[in-house]
Amino acid sequence: MSDMLVPLYRLPKENEPSTDFSIRRALAPEKSIILTWVKDHFGQGWSDECDVAFSNAPVTCYIAIQDEKLIGFACYDATMKNFFGPTGVKEDARGLGAGKALLLRCFHSMKEAGYGYGIIGGAGPVEFYEHTLGAIAIPNSKPGIYAGMLRSTPTSANS
Numbered sequence: 001m002s003d004m005l006v007p008l009y010r011l012p013k014e015n016e017p018s019t020d021f022s023i024r025r026a027l028a029p030e031k032s033i034i035l036t037w038v039k040d041h042f043g044q045g046w047s048d049e050c051d052v053a054f055s056n057a058p059v060t061c062y063i064a065i066q067d068e069k070l071i072g073f074a075c076y077d078a079t080m081k082n083f084f085g086p087t088g089v090k091e092d093a094r095g096l097g098a099g100k101a102l103l104l105r106c107f108h109s110m111k112e113a114g115y116g117y118g119i120i121g122g123a124g125p126v127e128f129y130e131h132t133l134g135a136i137a138i139p140n141s142k143p144g145i146y147a148g149m150l151r152s153t154p155t156s157a158n159s
């Protein structure tokens with residue numbers, strides 16, 4: 001998966017707040033709840049990246065909430081400065097616009113922080129980022145910063 005580039009000087013405007021969910025910056029006291037949720041829904045690696053977002057001030061993680069429950073999250077400045085991700089919306093809440101709202105909130109926040117461009121690291125659904133942001137793939141960016149990254153393997157009795 002290649003990285004993708006997003007020009008922050010022509011970001012789409014954020015939508016009006018939805019009646020289905022709300023988006024806000026995560027609070028430090030919510031860290032354990034959010035990291036556990038991310039681990040349960042998207043795995044340890046993304047939870048670890050999210051943990052780094054909580055070490056920034058202000059916290060560089062936004063969350064989507066529906067009926068007082070977490071339905072999605074998005075981070076930036078986690079694995080690399082200027083990188084967006086990880087992000088995820090729980091399966092039964094997809095298609096409501098929360099993924100796009102989180103994405104736009106993070107990129108507008110990056111612009112406010114002084115960045116001119118944002119990078120989506122190892123972009124997953126490329127069409128989602130092309131469609132919502134006009135992001136373009138960065139040539140020769142695969143595997144990029146993730147080259148040689150350790151991956152968890154199933155534990156064996158002798159390891």
Ligand SMILES: CC(C)(COP(=O)(O)OP(=O)(O)OC[C@H]1O[C@@H](n2cnc3c(N)ncnc32)[C@H](O)[C@@H]1OP(=O)(O)O)[C@@H](O)C(=O)NCCC(=O)NCCS
Pocket residue numbers: 085086087088089090093094095096097098099100101121122123124125127128131132
């Ligand atoms: C990608 C993801 C965050 C999208 O969240 P979502 O809440 O379902 O997305 P939205 O409802 O905000 O969709 C916004 C727009 O993008 C489109 N879209 C959503 N997912 C898409 C996909 N996988 N491919 C192409 N377009 C997509 C929607 O149709 C919608 O279009 P519209 O604005 O014209 O109506 C979600 O599918 C997810 O969590 N996936 C698994 C984790 C993942 O892949 N994360 C990214 C890793 S880099």
